[in-house]
Amino acid sequence: MITLHGFPASNYYNIVKHALLYKDVPFEEHLIFTGNDQLLAVSPVGKVPAITTEDGVTLSESSVICDFLEEAYPDTPLYPESATKRAMVRQIMKIAELYFELPSRRLIPYVFSGVDAPDAIKKEVRQVIKRGIPALNRLCQFSPWIAGETFTMADIYMHYVNVVVINCASTQLDWDILAEIPGMKQWNETMSQSDIAQKIEADRRANMPEFKTHIKALVQAAQSK
Template sequence: MMTLHGFAASNYYNLVKHVLLYKELPFKEHLLYAGSEALLTISPAGKVPVITTAEGLELSESSVICDFIEETYPTAPLYPENAGERAVVRQIMKMAELYFELPSRRLIPYALSGTEVPESVKTEVRQVLTRGITGLSRLCQFSPWVAGEQFTMADIYLYYVNTIVNAFGSSQLEWDVLAEVPRMKTWNDAMSQSAIAQKVEADRQANMPEFMQKVKAQIQAANAG
């Protein structure tokens, strides 16, 4: 049985968890927070999530983990059979990460510490998000799924990217970023209604108080230093 290491407040942890649940694979969860010594022993960069396979192989980086799961357990496929269509799915995933998720992450320290985001940072983040809006508007079909008629890894990936965009990008910039991409909000709402997404969200909500307590302790320690 696989073990999923990390914490439910992490969108990347939840992305992998959604894939495992979608494929109905047995796994157990092991609570580990970023920065812990225990995590460093299994994750080269000390990042979550990490999986330990049934054979004892330890893998980190969510995209690597998802591809491993897909290749090892091809039942309920999350990529199209056609190589070109698979490439489009991966292109959407990469664009969502580079131009939606990563710029929004720049705003997290300000949101968690309750400090104002400098205008220079806001401008830079808006510029990158605008590039993402343009690219995803051209690539995403939402008919009904991100890449067309088949539910793919891009649906799961983009959905959990959007949790960061909504929580930090949109809130800190006072900008409804998802509404800028045609049909994205309707698709995102539909994704949130799935039984898997609701379970993952319930677990995230349950983990948030402990996670925020750890974050506040880290901020206080940094300020004291």
């Protein structure tokens, strides 16, 4: 059985978890936070998520794990058959990561501490997101799924990118970012209503108090050095 290492407060962890549940692949969860030396045993740079495969191999990086799951468990595909269409799905995922998730992630410390980010950081984050909006407007189809008629990994990826966008960038920037992409908010709501997404969201909420305690301990340890 696959072991999924990480914690439910992580959106990257939840991308992999959603793919596992969608593909109906048996797995168990191993709760472990970043900053734990034990994580290096399964993740070369100590990041989550990571998995241990059925044959004992460890893999990290969410996109690598998702590609592995697609190849190892192809019965319920999350990518189109056409190489071109697969590349188009990955293009959406990459743009969502680079121009939505990563800039929004810069605001996480301020959200957790309950203070406003400096204006300079807000400006930088806004500029990057503004580059992503027209790109996603051109690429996302919402007919009814992001890449067309078929549910793909792009739907999973974008949904958990949006968790960070909504909770960090939209709140810190006072900006309804999803509304800038026609169809995105309705699609995101549809995604959130699935049984899998609701289970993952419940697990995320349940894990948040423990995760915040962990983050505070890391900050205090760093300040004491």
